[in-house]
Amino acid sequence: MxxxxxxxxxxxxxxxxxxxxxxxxxxxxxxxxxxxxxxxxxxxxxxxxxxxxxxxxxxxxxxRIQDPFKKANRLMKSEDTVIDVSGVKIGGGTFTVMAGPCSVETREQILEVANSVQKSGAQILRGGAFKPRTSPYAFQGLEMEGLELLKEARKETGLPIVTEIMSPSHVAKFAEEVDVIQVGARNMQNFDLLKELGKIDTPILLKRGMSATIEEWLMSAEYIMAGGNENVILCERGIRTFEKYTRNTLDLSAVLAVKKLSHLPVIVDPSHATGKRWMVKDLALAAAAVGADGLMIEVHNDPENALCDGAQSLEPKAFDKLMKSVNSLVTALRSTGE
Amino acid sequence: MxxxxxxxxxxxxxxxxxxxxxxxxxxxxxxxxxxxxxxxxxxxxxxxxxxxxxxxxxxxxxxRIQDPFKKANRLMKSEDTVIDVSGVKIGGGTFTVMAGPCSVETREQILEVANSVQKSGAQILRGGAFKPRTSPYAFQGLEMEGLELLKEARKETGLPIVTEIMSPSHVAKFAEEVDVIQVGARNMQNFDLLKELGKIDTPILLKRGMSATIEEWLMSAEYIMAGGNENVILCERGIRTFEKYTRNTLDLSAVLAVKKLSHLPVIVDPSHATGKRWMVKDLALAAAAVGADGLMIEVHNDPENALCDGAQSLEPKAFDKLMKSVNSLVTALRSTGE
Amino acid sequence: MxxxxxxxxxxxxxxxxxxxxxxxxxxxxxxxxxxxxxxxxxxxxxxxxxxxxxxxxxxxxxxRIQDPFKKANRLMKSEDTVIDVSGVKIGGGTFTVMAGPCSVETREQILEVANSVQKSGAQILRGGAFKPRTSPYAFQGLEMEGLELLKEARKETGLPIVTEIMSPSHVAKFAEEVDVIQVGARNMQNFDLLKELGKIDTPILLKRGMSATIEEWLMSAEYIMAGGNENVILCERGIRTFEKYTRNTLDLSAVLAVKKLSHLPVIVDPSHATGKRWMVKDLALAAAAVGADGLMIEVHNDPENALCDGAQSLEPKAFDKLMKSVNSLVTALRSTGE
Amino acid sequence: MxxxxxxxxxxxxxxxxxxxxxxxxxxxxxxxxxxxxxxxxxxxxxxxxxxxxxxxxxxxxxxRIQDPFKKANRLMKSEDTVIDVSGVKIGGGTFTVMAGPCSVETREQILEVANSVQKSGAQILRGGAFKPRTSPYAFQGLEMEGLELLKEARKETGLPIVTEIMSPSHVAKFAEEVDVIQVGARNMQNFDLLKELGKIDTPILLKRGMSATIEEWLMSAEYIMAGGNENVILCERGIRTFEKYTRNTLDLSAVLAVKKLSHLPVIVDPSHATGKRWMVKDLALAAAAVGADGLMIEVHNDPENALCDGAQSLEPKAFDKLMKSVNSLVTALRSTGE
CATH class of the missing domain: 3.30.70.1140 (Phospho-2-dehydro-3-deoxyheptonate aldolase; domain 1)
Structure with missing residues (x-):
């Protein structure tokens, strides 16, 4: 200093x-x-x-000359952290895709999507049970019923599940029932929630806040780690800028920055970053090329009738094509030693 | 549409x-x-x-052609909402100043500041008991003990108290013990918390999120109002921009926008907006000139040894000068019919 | 460093x-x-x-610990610079209003507006002859003919004139014929133009670029001053942020920052900052309250049929009301020693 | 509308x-x-x-429902525009790399870099003769002498040259002597310059302004095209946001947006976007993966002693590695039909 x-x-x-x-x-x-x-x-x-x-x-x-984060700091631990999500590894050279619908809507929907993304090669199933919606009048998710449906989909497919937590009072239940607990962008600095999540050891997927600097994002990871839970996966999902053509501006440089500053794995969510279905595949390729540890992708069996964020959801067929392209790219990059 | x-x-x-x-x-x-x-x-x-x-x-x-908020909409209620805070009115032509330290630190400190801001003309005492800090290693507030000290200061001075809530589990207690419950910028879209606050009738001070549009801010007010609590006071505290000379960029146009779009009162917090003590008085004057319904100002009896945000806190003497200037300005504006 | x-x-x-x-x-x-x-x-x-x-x-x-600007630096010259614009002083405790239409359109229009703003107390007449328009298909100004009409209005009213320069090839002509040469936000880092303006001694009104930091803005002033022309007036006109309710976000803290960092005068343009006529008066009052050295206001005798930026132009009657309010405020602030 | x-x-x-x-x-x-x-x-x-x-x-x-640009609009011309730069094609499925030093400094330097980037596979030589510098006290480029050195490097290597124009008065000379004329980010809305460039037919490389929306950027292309010069190449080089870890935030979604809205080719400049040498290669790969038509990369034979922007310049050896990786990636993407 x-x-x-x-x-x-x-x-x-x-x-x-x-x-x-x-x-x-x-x-x-x-x-x-x-x-x-x-x-x-x-x-x-x-x-x-x-x-x-x-x-x-x-x-x-x-x-300040010294970074304010310690446990998340690459200087404290030079090798990549690898998080074990019920057998699926994230970080350290793996490339993991989480896919599924924005919201769990019906038993039929989540089972159909789960089976389909698994066939295409996704390793983790995402699905929202509790949804943060800007409007109090919009669909807020199936809540506990949605969680049960997710568990059923896990049972059927064997895919671990990731879902968003909205309340500190749900931490104990989520810790028991969910494989990865997601903290949404709007709650990145909900410190009360972060502290509770520090007390368990379930992996946490920490999305970057809409206007969070890279340092603030790592400080939020530090909150969870300081509490004792070092299983933090970061997720870049776009930042708020003056440009309104896309919902947010995907910041792929942040992936490089995080990997230099920290040993934690970082994945990219191009669906929320852009809000536009037709941009998802190409930005997924870019995320793989820049060196992200994986992707989070919205897939819906019937995007037109999705209860939330249909505009950014891929149909299963398009997701399958994305997976093929991403896999080819990852293979090509590895063979040239990238 | x-x-x-x-x-x-x-x-x-x-x-x-x-x-x-x-x-x-x-x-x-x-x-x-x-x-x-x-x-x-x-x-x-x-x-x-x-x-x-x-x-x-x-x-x-x-x-979209129609605004997505209803209860907060000026079209639904043309006259200004006036919030009654234990006898102090906010909105509808009043000008209300809330002042006090960033954090409650000691009994002596909060009583000294409370007495001093009261003498200078503040009508509501602010003070943080639970503090949202970027770093898990920074002072997090005296928590419940801080709340007790605030209550003691209220008893001694008669000033209603406003303090920030961090957890939905505290809503019931705060509803009983506090005159205004503050929702901080980082929790503006903590919908779980907003829903809980919609169930009580204690006035809520809703700070604008760092990267919240005016519409999103009003939608968060709508969350609270949709739940049944229509006592919402808005607080502009600066938005995040590329300019780093000030901590945030105070957006005084937002005061005008909110007053056109909504019937809710809106106050301004120049202390957090700038992070610089020497800017506070002049921006407080500007806030009064633009038509805000009041101010929130940080005052500390010993800013140098403050446990948080000392750089933006005024000493009691400087606050007294600010109050004199603001009062003259408000009087002058009223006499000319502004 | x-x-x-x-x-x-x-x-x-x-x-x-x-x-x-x-x-x-x-x-x-x-x-x-x-x-x-x-x-x-x-x-x-x-x-x-x-x-x-x-x-x-x-x-x-x-x-960097030392500011990179020298001639513009308050450390090099502690007293306020006062710029003499054909007899009208700007800076050092004065409050100067420049008013007029966005574009000069007809002889009748500019004379009518000039007479009217003079009666209301404006001291300098503004009017665009060369207009920077986002679209090549939009009206680009009357160009040289507009300049002649401005000169005629000056002759009739005695008001000095300020108009925007778009091309380095016009510097010599403008230096002879105009009282203040305006550099628009889009040209704030048109260094070729700034260098040319450094060679003359006509006062320059340097608008802040849409995404210029305060330091970059002062560095652009430094370009002009380094060339030998120390008559620079700064003008805050809003910065580009994520908020789109207003065209730009007026940054009144920047007025305080500039006055601390530099000895140059700084005025505020609420018309361009917001793009909304009904916000202009209240933000003009706020600018006066924060300590700006003056204002630049768009006034049009027939805003509905204005060839550019009518939405933000005041009618003469509204401008007259603004001037009365601003004058009362300035008087009140001075009487209390602000 | x-x-x-x-x-x-x-x-x-x-x-x-x-x-x-x-x-x-x-x-x-x-x-x-x-x-x-x-x-x-x-x-x-x-x-x-x-x-x-x-x-x-x-x-x-x-x-507005209709886009305000016409000649640049994909609706007016569905096939990709291919620009011919002295025999090198840009757009329509090609991938073109422009490389060279930020500034031309000495005969030895530019010849060494030119030979080296050519060997690595660059097809166009970049080099600044006139440099836009934030500070008037910084090195401003070798100016006309720099242009002569660039021409010499072209003669020796056969690589077409691209260099930045700062003044409308240089348009005629540049049109004769340069293969591509670059308009820098700071001059994207220097409409006087754009109009002059519309009168020639030399290809123009139009960088996106630091705070320019995609629409404004295309409107600036429209200025040049409306004047008669339809040879416009767009260049994404990062936008200004709140995040300061990188100099700007590279907006790769903009590449997709531009290619949907317009038929013009678009390349990416990761060197200026980040300001950090170690980020350049991975972002170059991401740009190729997202579908850009090429890259602009800073290469310097001795970055430590570069007279400008050394921190973001690659050494020839690192550039060679970048080219190998990018070529493998482009080949892999094509073989899978991306």
Missing amino acids: VIKMRKDSGEKELLHLVEFLQKKGLEVKDASSSEFKVVGVVGDTSVIDVKDIEALSGVDKVT | VIKMRKDSGEKELLHLVEFLQKKGLEVKDASSSEFKVVGVVGDTSVIDVKDIEALSGVDKVT | VIKMRKDSGEKELLHLVEFLQKKGLEVKDASSSEFKVVGVVGDTSVIDVKDIEALSGVDKVT | VIKMRKDSGEKELLHLVEFLQKKGLEVKDASSSEFKVVGVVGDTSVIDVKDIEALSGVDKVT
């Missing part, structure tokens, strides 16, 4: 700052020039908040 | 669309030209999601 | 960096800790580009 | 609107419901500006 003092600050402010830092167990080094008074801070600065230093009188600007 | 069909779509797709809409109780009108096939939809379109229509085959583009 | 080296870098990289910096006349100080290798750079770092340092092998992160 | 009237508007406003539209040669159709007064507009609405309609009294909201 580097702290620049204001031109009009004096010895008193400097001493006060040094004292403040020393109380936190940190060492201070002078790095001033003839023009600027600057100090460097040595030690574990993750315990202090930049804003707290900025509040001290005489302080002009504070720059 | 206006729906444009794709050039390559035919009669079949059109009939399918019409049927889909009629099933939802909506009427369809042809508005096509020689170049484009376009239909208009008549009836309560708030029951349908634009994305569901976009999923239908042959559909190119869907445009 | 503070430079952090990568963990895996060695003595060789460090020596290479030191050499690189010394060649540029800079001194290097060690500020390392047991965990991180960090150096501080002493001297005029405005001559180096952060990205050039980041290109050196072994370098992890570079942080 | 669909126009919704305000609730409080009457017959008079409607008649006025109809008259306004009919004067422009457009037909009007009623599409009202019992709740909302809505009209549809039939005919070539690209001649009208949405904002002009919004200025009419009684109008509430205007929605």
Whole structure:
């Protein structure tokens, strides 16, 4: 951490700052020039908040040099983390596809989709039971009934299931019944929920918040890991920008950034990122090419009558084509050593 | 709602669309030209999601004409809503200031600040007991102990209290003990929490999410109102943009937009918007000038040693100066009929 | 400037960096800790580009501590710059309103508007002769004929005129005939144009680019000033964000930032910022309250038939009301010493 | 175009609107419901500006249904445009790589890089002679001397050259001496420059502006095409967002959007998008996978001592590796029919 003092600050402010830092167990080094008074801070600065230093009188600007996340940090663990999802491995060179409908709607629908995505090669079944909808008047999911249907689909196909959690009060139940618990973009900084998820050991799929920086996203992973649950899978699903042609802007550079900064696996969700069915396959290929550890894809047997997000769902036939293309690409990349 | 069909779509797709809409109780009108096939939809379109229509085959583009919020809509209630907070009125031409520390830290601190902001003219005491912090290693608030201290400060000064809720499991307790329950920016789309808050009648202060559009913000208010709690106060606190000089970008146009679209009161929080103490007073004046119904301001008796957000907290003396300036401005605006 | 080296870098990289910096006349100080290798750079770092340092092998992160602008910097000149526009002063405590139509359309129109805004108290007449339009098929302005009409309006009313320049080839003519030359948001980083404007001494009104940071905006002012023309007036006109209810998001915090970082005057254009006529007056009041040095307002005698941007233009009567309100506010603020 | 009237508007406003539209040669159709007064507009609405309609009294909201670009529109020309750059084809299924240094610095440097990128398979040589730099104190390029060196490199290698234009006054010279003229992101809406470029027939490489929507970008292409020059190549180079880990956020969905909306070829520049050398190869692969028509890559023989943007430049050896990987990928995609 580097702290620049204001031109009009004096010895008193400097001493006060040094004292403040020393109380936190940190060492201070002078790095001033003839023009600027600057100090460097040595030690574990993750315990202090930049804003707290900025509040001290005489302080002009504070720059963090050390990343504020620890357990999620690649510096603490250089090899890739591999998460075991009921036998399916994610991370460390695998490529895992999670597919299924936005919402579980009927027994028939989820069984049909589950069987179909399995045939195409998906390894994990996704399906929403509790749905975060912008409008209180929109379909909110089948809730517990949806969860039961998902479990039935798992029994029939053997595919592990991933579904979104909306409430801390469901953590215990989800931990028992679900293979991966998804935290949606809107809840990425629902710290109360994150803390509860830190107490279990079920793998967590942590979606990036719509306006979350990469650092904030990793800090949310850190919340879960600090609680004791190190099984965190990250999921890039587009960020909010000025461009409105796509629902969000898919940020594939973030995949590279996360893999450099952290040892956690990261997958990509092109369905939510764009909101447009016809963009999904090509962006899935791009995600594989950039080095993501897998994909999350919406598939519906009857997208036109889907109760949610039909516009971005693929039909089973289109998903099958996507899987063939992605598999060829992954094979080609591996054979050339990418 | 206006729906444009794709050039390559035919009669079949059109009939399918019409049927889909009629099933939802909506009427369809042809508005096509020689170049484009376009239909208009008549009836309560708030029951349908634009994305569901976009999923239908042959559909190119869907445009909503009716706002998707109802209870929060100015069209449904033309006069301003006035919220009664234990005797303090918000909305309808009043100007209400909520002030206090970011976090409740000690008995001494909260009592000193409460007495001081009251003397300066604040009408509601703010103070965080449960704190949403980006880092799991940062101070998370005194929690229940903080709540007790806030209640003590209320008893001593008579000021109603507002504090942030982080968990749905606290709703019942907060409903009994707190005068206004704050929903923070990070939880604006924590729908599980919003639904719980819809079941009580305590006034809710709903902060705008960091990347929430004005429509999404009003839809979150609608969640609470649809549940039965119509006592919603909105709070603009800055949005996330590319500009990093300030922590967020305060969007004062949003105050005007909200007051046109909705009958709910809206206040402004310049402390969180900027993260910079020296900007607070001038932006508070601007908020009053633009027509906000009040302010939320961070005040700390010892900002340098604040356990959170000291950089944006005013000292009591500076807050007193702010109140004098704001009061003069409000008086001047009223005398000229603004 | 503070430079952090990568963990895996060695003595060789460090020596290479030191050499690189010394060649540029800079001194290097060690500020390392047991965990991180960090150096501080002493001297005029405005001559180096952060990205050039980041290109050196072994370098992890570079942080600039000194602002890269010099002539525009408040540290170089603590008192406010006051620009003299043919007798009208801008900056240093004055409050100046520039008003007029988006485009000059007819002799009658510009004379009528000019007379009317003058009566209401505007001090400078604005009017577009060359118009930047997103579509090549839209009205592009009366061009040179528009300039002649503006000059006629100046002759009749005595108001100095401000108009936008689109081409470096017009600089000489504009320098002779116009009182203030406006650089539009889209040309804020048209460096070729900025360099030409640095060679004259006509005051320049430099609008902030749609996605320009405050630093980039000041760097564009620096371009003009570095060339020798120190008469730069800045104009905040909204930035591009995800929110689409308003055309842009007016960033009033930027006024405070600019006044802290620079000695140059800064005015606000609420017409372009919002694109909505009914928002203009209240945001004009907010701009005055936050401490701007003036306003730029679109006024049209017949907004419905305006050839451009009618939706954001005020009718003369509404402008007159705005001026009365703004004047009352400015008077009230001054009487209380704001 | 669909126009919704305000609730409080009457017959008079409607008649006025109809008259306004009919004067422009457009037909009007009623599409009202019992709740909302809505009209549809039939005919070539690209001649009208949405904002002009919004200025009419009684109008509430205007929605464009027809795209405002014509010559760039895929509806006007369904097959891909193929641009011939001195024998090298771009578009229509080819994959073209342009590579070279950010700035031309010395004869030795440009010749060495040119020979090297040619050997690796690049088909066009890029190199900056006139450089847009944020700071007036930074290296601005070798200017005309740089152009001469580029021509020499072309002579030696046979590679066509692309370089950025900064001034309309250089159009004639560039048209004679350069194979592709680049318009940088900062000049995407420098309409004066675009108009000049419309008068020649040299291929133009039009970079997307930092905050340009896809529609605005295509409208800038339309400016050039409307003038008569239909040889426009688009280049996605990242947009400005809140995320600062990368210099910009590369928007690969935009490639898909452009290819759907327009028949023009589009290439991707991962070097400028990220500003980070180690991200370039993987994003180049992603760009190929998503279906871009080519790449623009910065290569420098000595990135550490580059006079600009060294941090994002690849060394020749790394570029060679990139080309091998990209070629394998393109081959693999083609063999599977992507």
